[in-house]
Amino acid sequence: MSDDVLVSARGLEVHFPIGRGGLRRKPAGLLRAVDGVDLDVLRGETLGLVGESGCGKSTLGNALLRLVPSTGGSITFDGTDITGLEGRGLKELRRRAGMVFQDPFASLDPRRTVAQTVAEPLEVHGLRKGRDKAARVAELLELVGLDPAVAGRYPHEFSGGQRQRVGIARALAGEPDFLVCDEAIASLDVSVQAQVLNLLRRLQRRLGLTLLFISHDLSAVRHISDRIAVMYLGRIVEIGPASAVGSDPQMPYTQALLSAVPLPHPALERQRERIVLRGDVPSPAAVPSGCRFRTRCPYVFEPCDDVDPALQPAGAPGQQAACHLHGVVGTPATADAEGLTAHP
């Protein structure tokens, strides 16, 4: 199995101190954006990561790429521990693992031409020079479906979808193995979303890329992913094959999330039972004891208060859910008062 794993996190934590202001130096609290994540991204797969805003999915994506420092746990990339990587090693990681950002209007430098933007990774990593470089830029633009003739233009001359293509070309410049797409289609119109989704799928197949596709749009994630991971309050609460998680979710949170996705079929919509969750997501600065979903869960029962559920097999082969409904497995909550426990 381990040969098939490209990126792996064990007990990964990203905690931010909050309320550190003025003259007082002591942080008033701890925001647990990512709070003990075990995750394997398999070589060549598209892993979809879904969850509501504030669940920590973007922070997790950033942490896997070492774009935010982790405060606990470890990250492995292609067999190497990259948790504390620095210098040349980190630079090589930057080449091998790229990012496509959400907002194509903010993630491109308005003063640089498309060619300059796409060529920058080539220069930084000393990959191509002179005429080779121009040829590679043209090749990359063609790869993402842009006319190489547009290389001399500036971002403002492009539509949102075209800009997102430029962002993808830039991310592909260093021939990465791993690409994190963080809400890469969120700001685009439906028809343009479809173009970008098709493009990502085509590129993934053609270049053998491994994708982490972060989105709050379950329909899009279901469409593009081989496996889906569901995140809630800094933790992966369900993971499994896209078909299984998408049609037979085992964790009550996933069930509620899926039932809330509106479907474009009026007849189906009318007869659908929607599981409406009570209240808002609790603050990641005050994570509930035991199961973190228990404050909104319709099935809450006794062990949920005291035992923090671990992921365990449930449903289809390869599917796992962190829920006591499938048997009480996990860490008793009492020891976890001030982050005293190291995650196993």
Add this chain to the structure above:
Amino acid sequence: MSAPTPVLEVEDLRVRLRTPRGPADVVNGLSYSVGPGETVAVVGESGSGKSVSVLALLGLLPRGVATVTGRALLQGEDLLTMPPERLRQVRGPGAGMVFQDPMTSLNPVLTIGRQLVEGLRAHSDMDKAAARRRAAELLGEVGLPDPDGALDRYPHELSGGMRQRVIIAIALSNSPALLIADEATTALDVTVQAQIIDLVEKLQADHGTGVIWITHDLGVVAGIADRVLVMYGGRCVEDGTVDDVLEHPAHPYTRGLLGALPDLAQPAVDGVVPDLATVPGTPPAPTDLPPGCVFWPRCPVRGDARCETEQPPLVQIGPSSGALPHRAATWCTETSALGTESSGEAR
């Protein structure tokens, strides 16, 4: 949905904006009506004129830049010819509006209570205490926990979903006959979106409010709308009951939109997820609309000689399942039925 006097009746609404690149025809002859308790969804891509068309109704477009013509009767009174003072009285008890972004449509330096009370007192002779009691009631009605406490809180203390509830409470504070929601749930998570939609449907059932729901999310439309109006290039290219338009789309553009949607209900064919159908190109610039069918430059069908040169009228096509006619503005409903269905599904 037939017969009762409509809350809103829009006839041949046109909006022209003055821009540096010449006059832009953003809305070009829009006609529709909203009955009491009815929800009309207006769908289309960005730039199709959805938002401008409702901003024009409420006189919220900058004067001197926008020229609005046509008729828009709100309970019999024409909004477009109304003097500004009368319009101000109408916004509120006549028509409430919920904007897209819950983060920016509340005043950050005033408490929630103050913002609600302001709206209430502007349209009635309620005293402060009564208005405050009514405000707390309204917050309770939209499902805000601890309504009394919420009155003294500032917008930044509330989550996005809670803020959107406050905005809906403000829009509903004077029991308007018409509620306009412009991408009201777009910025929210699906779980919160479901809560808000349930809320609007409940309030609508209680008060008989007519709703215009502007969105680009066809899933939301399927859940909430009675009637759908598809806009493209400032025109209505298709309208009818929600079942007719979503289940039997006639216009190539509507078909394109539906085909481009990843569908959670039917994702895989023999374990293989097919690519999505796409609509190539971008919507036309309102300064430079094509002379024929507005969709012609991007249309995969183009099945008629008139497509390029002659504007298709909005006419009834085929049988309709409901009381409303199913209409589309296209020269080629027949050919398109064959054309994009196959390419859309199979590709």
